[in-house]
Amino acid sequence: TDKVCWSDLCRGPHLPSTRLIPAFTLTRSAAAYWRGSEKNPQLQRIYGTAWPTREALKDYLRMQEEAARRDHRRLGEDLDLFAFSKEIGKGLPLWLPNGTIIRDELEGWARETERQLGYKRIVTPHITREDLYYLSGHLPYYNEDLYSPIDIEGENYYLKPMNCPHHHMVYKARPHSYRELPIKLAEYGTVYRFERSGQLHGLMRARGFTQNDAHIYCTAEQAKDQFLEVMRMHADYYRTLGITDFYMILALRDPSNTAKYHDDERMWADAERITREAMEESEIPYVEEIGGAAHYGPKVDFMIRSVTGKEFAASTNQVDLYTPDRFGLTYHDSDGSEKSVVVLHRAPLGSHERFVAYLIEHFGGLFPVWLAPEQVRVIPISDDLLSYANEVRDRLLQAGLRADVDVSDNRLNAKVRTAITRKIPFVVVVGRQEVADSSVSVRYRSGKEERMP
Template sequence: MRDFLNEKDLNTLNHSCAHVMAQAVKHLWPQAKFWVGPVVEEGFYYDIDLGDVTITDEDLPKIEKEMKKICKDGKRIVRHEISKEEALKEFADDEYKVDLINNFPDGTVISTYSQGDFTDLCRGPHVDTVKQCKNFKLIKHSGAYWKGDKNNKVLQRIYGVCFPTKEELEEHLAFLEEAKQRDHRKLGRELGIFMFNDLVGRGLPMYLPNGFTLRRLLSDYIMDKELALGYEHVMTPSLGNVKLYKTSGHWAHYKDDMFPAMEMDDEAYVLRPMNCPHHMVIYKSTLHSYRDLPVRIAEIANDFRYEASGALTGIERTRAFTQNDSHIFLRPDQIASEIKCVNDLILDVYKDFGFKEYEFRLSLRDPENKEKYFGNDELWEKSESQLRKVLDDMGVKYYEAKGEAAFYGPKLDVQVKSALGHDVTLSTIQLDYMLPERFELTYVDENGEKQRPVVIHRAILGSLDRFIAFLLEETKGNLPLWLAPKQVVVLPVNTNYQGEYAQEVAARLRKEGFRVDADCRDEKLGYRIREAQIHKIPYELVLGNNERDNDTVTYRLYGQQKQTTVPYTEFVDLLKKEVLDKTLSNH
């Protein structure tokens, strides 16, 4: 995907096209008044007050038609510089422009840009003529509060894109169509994975049967991996005393992202944003010898963060989510070996899911903004240099990013490239000297002296919710057999004659541990096959008289026309091998 914000020429072109769109809107609705029209990650938009008019999908082609006329006319785009007083006079009938102008200090020289009969405030720059803006497309429209304030009027926001050539525009539109088909919100709805309801609350997902099955499979998968590596799983409450978060430092550094405290019985409780403090208390509840370490505590934990409503994005960004979380308590001399073990686990998991395009990011403290973090310079320098040395010794290629550290320590983030070209943080390893200090954690060394452990915070799948969103978009909802909520659908050719055999085959497969439905509805076979395709069920079994009489099955894979007939036992062996091998695709 092209970078509209940082590619200078593309940015200028899109900002110029925003003015072309505004001019077209003004031609169609002379009463239109304009707020701002910036370039953003997805192209450009303009916020417009159209009075009583509400833009609909049918209006976008009308605006595009008028934009094409403007571009064909080919007027030059001319810059003018005027005083603040002149600007107030020129835009006196537009309260939005007056508001912008009044925010400039007195004496400011203000620039405007004109193209034919349209002039607007703008600092520029712009392309030379409107003819250069001819390769455009209006993408969508929405409402937006003036200045982003819900107490203000709702304006009409129209989004668009513009490219230097027709070919680049067509390529981008094809990308957008692909993105639409991969959107996890669309797939989640179609496949019965999750739902939202405002009566329940914004940003609070509800997982439907298929979604719960997928979550359970992922939870069991990662917990089995952890158990094999010596992790011990715990379960802790989804809220805690405010004192707990004051001790950990979250209250001072993270309070604005937490739900408000609840007062009861002379105490204050808060929904937890993360699990670290609970695990610190569990470790502290017993004595530990140097021989006990490392202690690996893991949890599939429900957490809550008060995300702004505008930031909520399906299950990718929510207010209630579930983390595959762990805290490893260890001696300083165990740091290198334990980080290597965690990194090996990450790579093992990525191999199972077929993730190949990823980078390691060493996320460090911003030295110019130290108030965001707690702890002293000495501990920060120690933890950052140690983590960097471990990565260098392991031969891990990474890049550094200042300002991306957690507020209590540096971390190694794994940035995975999605099918849509986005960088997504899936896994993280964090090195922490701070929380052991704040909770006064100890272990007894070989000399009988109390020492302070180090903590590694690590998440492999990260948020299960975000991981599912990523997985749906990567696979277009065509999940591999071992993860598919429904693995097989059994379809009798005629429900009157083969329905009983279909139910028998489904029951036998369930006893083998497979997730199976028998579709014996009184509908044509073609209709039932299309339904199975829509729900992206990996295997469709079509059973007629021959299959019933010979204890065979005829199967077809999702997305394929080819049919294969095999003995029932051979089909079971095929499924078992595919699940055991975690085969990534059935194509």
């Protein structure tokens, strides 16, 4: 919760003298009404931060500055990645062409990774009859996430808040034999969840977002290995992106508050055992948290830490032994009997919105070449070299790179500066010399320059 409750535990003063504080600085001041009522006189509220050493204070301020410089909302605007429009509505981002490239590259990578691991892709609708949500249990108990229903020919439809129930219906659409399992159904599924306007925060917290979602349907015997595969997938994704500071939280139920949880001791014990075994074997560090479980099972959250020290919940995973019974998700076993499957929920790259927001801050806009919206900027030193510059760009495009020519009438230095502020990995300058020997001069982000044929 963002609400901060403050109660004065002692009347103070808390220190005999401010001289005892080794390092502090004032950060801002703001007007406030006495006791929060506008009928009362106005006061000035002064904010400050105090540290045990000057060094610690300096580090803190440096980190704050770095966080502001990397803020995804600011970089999103500077690099033309995404935008919001008053007419479209709060919390509903527009992906601009540059941001869409990052989104598509991530999605393409995830699709290919999943294809290699035997996932099958599906597509499900954005609005759905209320019946599905009574079946899933969202209605009537968990309706705070849902938007008001849409009336279609006298029936209530809802915008989908999650993909799980739809994927279960895909599984259920055909009978399955033990020979087919595991079945892994994947979708970059767009969902809509109610967020109060005060809670919205750029791409980090939006009202509509697209998740890297999939559900694995398997036998109880397969569940541990399948869950382990999911964890390794997370670790591979993060390490490829240079994210090394991550760990898991195993959220368990609170045994003193049994009313809050589905009452089935055996189910809880099995789900916890499978989850823990997979977590241990993954060798990824984890901590346990009592009380954080869903009402029907334990959860595993992947937490990643950003360069500025912020912690970020990247994805939630679950070994789910509850939903299969509720939805009637079964398979025919080798002995001819019908058994319940185990469902694994996973979304290693979270949602495009949150994950791209994280990556913008993680890289500070300096994306690795494969994610950079524009990989090469071609700069002709004068207008008469434009056709050679276009020729260079066309060759780069044909080679599979994302390249553009700076056609502005700016001076060379200004063009190079623009390319640098746009954080483009390679800047290719073409002049007369380059035309004469059909070469190019490449400038890297490091500032290093090189001539190439």
